[in-house]
Amino acid sequence: MESILELSGITKSYGKIQALQNVSYQVPKGSVFGILGPNGSGKTTMLGIVLNALQSDSGNFTWFGKPGSPATRKLIGSLLETPNFYHYLSAVDNLKITQAISHRGSEADIHKALETVKLTERKNSKFSTYSLGMKQRLAIGAALLGDPEVIVFDEPTNGLDPVGILEIRELIKELASQGKTIIMASHLLDEVEKVCTHVAIMKRGKLLTAGAVDEVLANEDIVEINGNNDEGLQRLFANYPGVTQTKHNGSHLQLFFTFGTANLEAINQHCFNNGIILNHLLLKKKSLETKFFELTND
Numbered sequence: 419m420e421s422i423l424e425l426s427g428i429t430k431s432y433g434k435i436q437a438l439q440n441v442s443y444q445v446p447k448g449s450v451f452g453i454l455g456p457n458g459s460g461k462t463t464m465l466g467i468v469l470n471a472l473q474s475d476s477g478n479f480t481w482f483g484k485p486g487s488p489a490t491r492k493l494i495g496s497l498l499e500t501p502n503f504y505h506y507l508s509a510v511d512n513l514k515i516t517q518a519i520s521h522r523g524s525e526a527d528i529h530k531a532l533e534t535v536k537l538t539e540r541k542n543s544k545f546s547t548y549s550l551g552m553k554q555r556l557a558i559g560a561a562l563l564g565d566p567e568v569i570v571f572d573e574p575t576n577g578l579d580p581v582g583i584l585e586i587r588e589l590i591k592e593l594a595s596q597g598k599t600i601i602m603a604s605h606l607l608d609e610v611e612k613v614c615t616h617v618a619i620m621k622r623g624k625l626l627t628a629g630a631v632d633e634v635l636a637n638e639d640i641v642e643i644n645g646n647n648d649e650g651l652q653r654l655f656a657n658y659p660g661v662t663q664t665k666h667n668g669s670h671l672q673l674f675f676t677f678g679t680a681n682l683e684a685i686n687q688h689c690f691n692n693g694i695i696l697n698h699l700l701l702k703k704k705s706l707e708t709k710f711f712e713l714t715n716d
Contacts, residue, residue, distance in 0.1 A: 420447040422568055422599045423468060427477035430463055436623050437463045440477070443618050443628040445601060450594045452614035452631075453603040456714060459620040461603035462498070465572055469496055481568075492522065495561035496570040505546040509537055509556050512545055513563065522564030531559040535589060551582030558589060569593060571602040575609060587613055607710050621714045634709065638662075639680035641673040644698035645689060654692055658685075670698060 423445040430438040438460045445451045453461045466472035468479050470486055481490040503512045513528045523531075532541050535555040540548070548556065554574065561569055574590070575583045590613050594600055604610055610617055611631065618628035627634055645651055651671050655661055660679050665672045673685070682699055689696050 421445060421483075422447045422449075423479065423481055423601070424483075425464075425468070425477070425479045428464065428467060428474050428479065429476045430460075430467065430472070430474050430623075438467075438474070439623045441620075441623075441625045442477075443625060445599065446616060447599055448594070448597055449616045450590065450600040450602070450614045452610035452617045453601070453620065454605070454607070454610050454617055454710065455603075455620035456605055458622065460623040461605075461620060462572055463623075464620075465496075465498060465570060465601075465603055469494065469498070469570060471498070492564070493566055494568045494570060495563070495566035497557050497561045497574065498570070498572045501557050501560055503545045503553070503556065506544055508542045508544060509548075509559070510541045512556065513560060516560045517563055520563065522566075527563050527565060530565075531562040534562060534592070535559040536585075549582070551578055551585050554578060554582065554586060555589065558586070562593075566598070568599045568601065571600070573604055574602055575604075575606065583609070619710065619714070626714070638677055639675040640702040641675065641680050641682065641685060642667065642670040642698060642700045642702060643673065643685065643689070643696055644670045645694045645696045647694050650692070650694055651689070654689065654694065658688070 421444040426442050428438050428441045441460070441464065453464065455461050463472060467474045468486065470491055479486055481494065484490055501516065504515070509532060510528060513531065517523055517528065529538075532538050535558050537552065537555060537559065540552065545553065545556070558574070575586050578586065587609065590600055590602070602614070614631055616629065617631050617634055619626045619634070643651060648671070652664065655664055655671070655673055658673070660675050661673050662676065663674045665674070673680070680701055682701055686696055686699055
């Protein structure tokens with residue numbers, strides 16, 4: 419798969435604090451790529467480096483197969499902080515100022531951006547009358563000027579209420595459906611799981627894992643069972659082929675298998691053949707939250 423962004427050995431320190439430690443990964447073209455990690459993990463520093471706002475100590479990166487440069491930067495829309503819009507101006511006038519400063523796009527791009535972020539009906543309203551969600555959508559509209567191939571967000575739903583979060587989530591999905599590559603840093607596990615196709619998980623400047631969301635999360639099949647003989651179930655699956663471990667979770671027994679190997683029909687038949695009738699049989703996918711905390715806890 420073609421890569422839009424490739425990082426190789428990116429390292430950055432602030433005095434004794436090592437913000438990034440030899441970070442390398444690739445962002446596939448057309449993906450929604452989440453950079454996930456708790457505060458202090460190096461997400462914002464990483465985005466600052468690839469957007470040429472910060473200089474790394476070592477390592478390099480490429481956009482579209484070329485070293486980062488002012489020319490490649492013009493192909494990338496970004497929202498690292500909410501822009502300083504003028505509260506007494508309308509959305510249209512604010513975007514005209516943004517365009518004049520950035521030299522990106524035309525007046526037609528302004529109206530297209532407002533339509534994309536669903537602010538056309540309020541395009542002549544003062545910025546001060548906007549809700550937080552609308553203000554964030556206008557900021558995304560500013561990032562869309564010039565119709566960039568790639569859009570980079572830093573915590574795009576930070577501080578928003580549930581309605582605002584849903585609006586931004588749907589907007590990101592719509593932009594991805596247009597073929598744009600989206601890169602977003604977030605500490606919200608739920609957002610990454612619902613929006614992203616790929617993820618990189620970071621902790622204290624180190625990359626812990628990266629890849630397709632399904633691949634990063636789905637490293638185990640977890641089967642929950644419960645029946646008419648709890649002690650018999652524990653003994654029955656102690657040496658069952660493919661089970662890597664068993665664990666009690668409340669009233670259920672959990673069976674852990676290598677990803678993709680659990681066979682519910684065979685498990686049910688095995689119990690029946692040994693005189694145990696199951697009243698609960700469920701294949702669970704390990705949640706992002708479980709995986710995230712397994713990787714990032716100490």
